[in-house]
Amino acid sequence: MPGPFAGFKWLALINDWSVFAEGFVQTILLSALGLTLALGLGIFFGLLGTSHVKLFKLLNRVYVEFIQNTPLVIQIFFLYHGLPHLGIMLPVFVVGVLGVGVYHGAYIAEVIRAGVESVPRGQLEAAYSQGFSYWGAMIHIVLPQAKRISYPPLTNQAVNLIKNTSVLAMVAGGELMYHADSWSSNNLYYGPSYVVTGLLYLSLCFPLASFAKRMERKLEVSS
Numbered sequence: 001m002p003g004p005f006a007g008f009k010w011l012a013l014i015n016d017w018s019v020f021a022e023g024f025v026q027t028i029l030l031s032a033l034g035l036t037l038a039l040g041l042g043i044f045f046g047l048l049g050t051s052h053v054k055l056f057k058l059l060n061r062v063y064v065e066f067i068q069n070t071p072l073v074i075q076i077f078f079l080y081h082g083l084p085h086l087g088i089m090l091p092v093f094v095v096g097v098l099g100v101g102v103y104h105g106a107y108i109a110e111v112i113r114a115g116v117e118s119v120p121r122g123q124l125e126a127a128y129s130q131g132f133s134y135w136g137a138m139i140h141i142v143l144p145q146a147k148r149i150s151y152p153p154l155t156n157q158a159v160n161l162i163k164n165t166s167v168l169a170m171v172a173g174g175e176l177m178y179h180a181d182s183w184s185s186n187n188l189y190y191g192p193s194y195v196v197t198g199l200l201y202l203s204l205c206f207p208l209a210s211f212a213k214r215m216e217r218k219l220e221v222s223s
Contacts, residue, residue, distance in 0.1 A: 004191030013192045016183060023179030024200050030096050030175055031162045031204070037101030038161060039154075042108025047138055049113040060109065067106035073167050075099055080171040096168045096175065104161045111153045115146035149219065155212035159205045166201075176200060 002008070013020075049060035067075070076099040083090060090098070119142050127137035166177035176197055184193035 005195075009187075009189040009192050012187065012189055013183075013196060019179050019183050020176070020196060020200065023174070023176035026093075026174050026179075027162070027165050027176040027200075028204070030093065030100070030165050030168070030173075031158075033097045034100035034104070034165070035158055035161055037097060038104040038108050038157070041102065041105030042112050043143075045105065045109035046112025046116065047135075049109060050116045050138075051134070060113070064106045064109055067103055072099065072103045072164055073170065075103060076167055076171060092168070092171060092173050095171065096165065096173050099168070100161050100164055103164070104157050107157050107160075108154060111150050111157065112146070115150035116142055118149050119145045152212045152215040152219065155208050155215065159208045159212070162204050162208075163201060 045060050045063050048056040049064070051057060076095065079090065079095045079099055080092065116138070123141055123145065124137055127141040132141065165173070165175050167173075168175050169177035169181050172178060180193045180197040184190045
């Protein structure tokens with residue numbers, strides 16, 4: 001009986017390489033758009049969390065606590081299966097972008113909040129004395145200083161987001177994991193399929209993870 005990594009299985013994968021290439025490209029697009037959404041939500045809700053307005057802080061905590069304490073797969077299932085019952089039909093790609101974007105936006109919000117709070121309070125007060133509004137001071141004075149501290153954890157969130165796109169395979173999301181599952185379920189060549197899929201994810205995540213480690217070392221040296 002041939003093993004899970006028999007040579008003819010690898011040849012079959014090479015012949016059908018376009019299947020994996022299509023999923024890989026889809027994963028990159030999904031990750032890029034999801035990360036853009038996550039950064040937008042993270043910055044917005046992170047700044048709300050640093051505000052002295054109680055309503056803003058409440059909005060931050062509701063969003064962060066709800067998203068962080070419910071599984072991503074449940075959120076994806078709600079978007080894919082629940083919204084149609086409310087009359088909202090979304091393409092599965094949009095479901096993926098919204099799912100990973102909203103989920104990681106909550107974690108990025110905490111990164112941004114911690115980064116902003118690490119900047120001395122005097123910087124914000126000095127900005128006020130120069131006529132800046134709260135949002136103007138945040139955008140032009142505080143955030144540029146906070147970003148140096150926030151870069152490493154933000155990069156780690158980008159890595160996690162890329163890996164979490166694989167959850168979309170459960171709703172036929174069309175990304176890399178879905179294509180790998182579909183291809184291998186047709187011929188039972190699971191060994192080569194998952195090895196190659198893991199390596200493709202590694203090719204995206206390892207450079208980002210290495211960058212995050214370099215940033216952390218630079219912060220340790222400069223501190």
